Amino acid sequence: MPIDFSRRGVLKAGAAAGVLAASGLPVRAQAKRGGRLRVGLSGANSSDSWDARTHSDIFMQASGHGAVFDNLTEVAADGSLVGELAESWEATPDAKVWTFNLRRGVTFHNGKAFGADDVIESMQLHVAEGSKSAAKPIIAAVQEMKKLGDYQVQFTLDSGNADFAYLMSDYHLLIYPAGQIEEAIANGIGTGLYRAQTFEPGVRMVATRVDDHYKDGQAGWFDELEFIAINDNTARMNALLTGQVDAISRVDFKTESLLRASPTVQIQEVTGNQHFTFPMLTNVAPFDDVNVRKALKYAINRQEMVDKILLGHGRVANDTPIGPANQYFADDLEQLSYDPDRAKFHLKEAGLDSLDIDLSASEAAFQGAVDAAQLYQASAKAAGININVVQEPADGYWSNVWLKKPWCACYWSGRATEDWMFSSAYEEGVPWNDTQWGREDSDRFQNLLLEARAELDSDKRREMYTEMQQILRDDGGVVIPMFANWVQAVNNKVQTPETIGNLWQMDNARMAERWWFA
């Protein structure tokens, strides 16, 4: 897939985090050590490496920040933020200066002791000359990194960011040993629970549990890990059914019911922030007219899309990218519904009787995107909107169609925090603003974005983010019909905690730390 998965930033699970369809999941039992966990993972490439700046999909997420390396902070399965290599942190009231107190007595797999230098040097990787890191904007916003002591670092930001500690849990921001980063990237030397033994890019990764680790007793129950790259859906399912792996990522929705029928397999399904979108360029006619956009919002049958495209594995969305795994998800906002009359009304407001437009779609945007576009075409017809579905080649979709064609299909994995999501795709002038959403569309939205970023008061932030979601729902340049669930499967031997993380597939890619064998 040519897509840059880096947009799949780590999401932050809020109160809504939890396990859907938890039937059959074991209740919390006493975790115990032992065994070799074999996992069949998708998203592996022969160009994979231990350089976290290039990580983009579940295979390297799980191998990197889920097993061999650590971050400063970690998002727990219930969505709360806990320390990983940082023990605690504090911010000044304007959220501009952040101080992290680091864990003592931690060593890298090669014996080097962990300290403040490692943090600073690892972060600098992302802003190094020519770096193409997806986490570059996070670190580029840091004005100064200061070592206050061997176990204390201070980050001074350009402007306040209340979510900075959350951002430190991003899977790109792994901590490498200072002065040995090249070697660490070549051989996979981190501070994680598992020591890399074999790594064949695009084929497999084998790791063994380190003997003595600061997470002892809380995580890391397996003696050995084997991650096997199985990009083919059917092969992954077969491997689980024939007992050659203990868990698999990304269960195909179409065959999920067959897998569910097997007595030895359990399906895990969580709703996260992954969402499928139809962005329109708001600076191109006819999408520059807010009434046209409104008409399109009422001309789509969202529930039908969830039923037919996701086969029920998801939930309807409300034209905002803030999902159930976000802290300030506005669940009580009135849901947009399919209403052809209302769509017609808005079309009239725009001075039109009917509308003929092209919608570009390809399977590269998301699985079923072309079908979704055709469903949209059918439902919009009743409102006098004639959508011409243009099927684009999957190859080069992200360079030739997305951001270029006035209206197309797209997907986002969502972000850990509201601000991160908005500033990736809805802030005026950012490169991935796929709706060209700016001040001339909504001055209020852009002002709120800046204000909420520096605000530490949670109630005020909730208010602001709710208003922003409302603005996007009513006037925004994007139709977001649905959030798609993460669906994965394990066999009977594997035990998991009651709550499975929903930021990422596979328990936030940390199954090697959190799960155990019965």
Place this chain on the structure above:
Amino acid sequence: MQSVARIIAQRLGLGLVTLFFVSVIIFAAVNMLPGDFAQAILGQGATPEAVEAIRRDLGLDKPPITRYFDWLGGVLQGDFGTSFAAANFRSFTGAETGSGLGSVAAQVAPRFENTLFLAGVTAAIAVPFSLILGVLAALFRNSIFDRAANIGTLTSISSPEFFLAYILILFLAVLNPMLPSLSNIYADMSFGERLERTLLPALTLTLVVTAHMMRMTRAAIINLLASPYIEMARLKGISPLRVIVKHALPNALAPIINVIALNLAYLITGVVVVEVVFVYPGIGQLFVDSVKIRDIPVVQACCLIFAAAYILLNLLADILSILSNPRLRHPK
């Protein structure tokens, strides 16, 4: 024997010329692929400056003719270049070793080895199997056995490979767990373990290639059975099996060898679907991966290997046919 040596030298020379033309075609075709590596690797982050920087780093901004001769020069010295993924990686870390990806040769070699192993195992099963089946079908031609063998092999060759693979997985891995459905083999595996893991894909491929070889064996033999010398042998009173194996088969070898060579070449170049189904780390998957990210040096190296495999195997088939048939050694 001198004439044989001359023929071999002649064929090798012709093979080299063919390979040269193929290299031109490969290079042109690969460079005509829409999109480029910089855009593929940057995905949504492909700003014009970033694309320009990568293209410059990789030398993609040079004219195609220069690039072709640079590449050809390297290949002639056994250097297939550096994969774009590795080169790109180095340019942004400054590390020489970082990516774990070395030169193209280092990336392709282990995969090619695996592919040869799979092709070898398949050939070891399929070639004797189809020869014996072909001889038996010729011996008992038009009998129930002949028809059953024909229908069976034709059915298996007519089904898509992935379908055969899933059928075998269903019967040999899911319902009767005898063989593993995952064939991921590693360098540090013992030979026995490797063989066990490779068996299911090898059986699938056997089903795919048997029909062709078996039917050619049968047809070539039956063709000869009308010859006067076979009638002579029969009149001598020797058994039908002996007539076929001793008298007909040696003269039928040339076309059979050709078909075998063609199928062996297919086993090296055309098994990507089977590799994907069984997660077998062969060269086919690497090839497809590389096409996806437009890693041109790897794609070119793979194409060249595929072309060379075809040329070499056909050469071998020619030589063996000539050796098996003295008439071909002395063209009039």
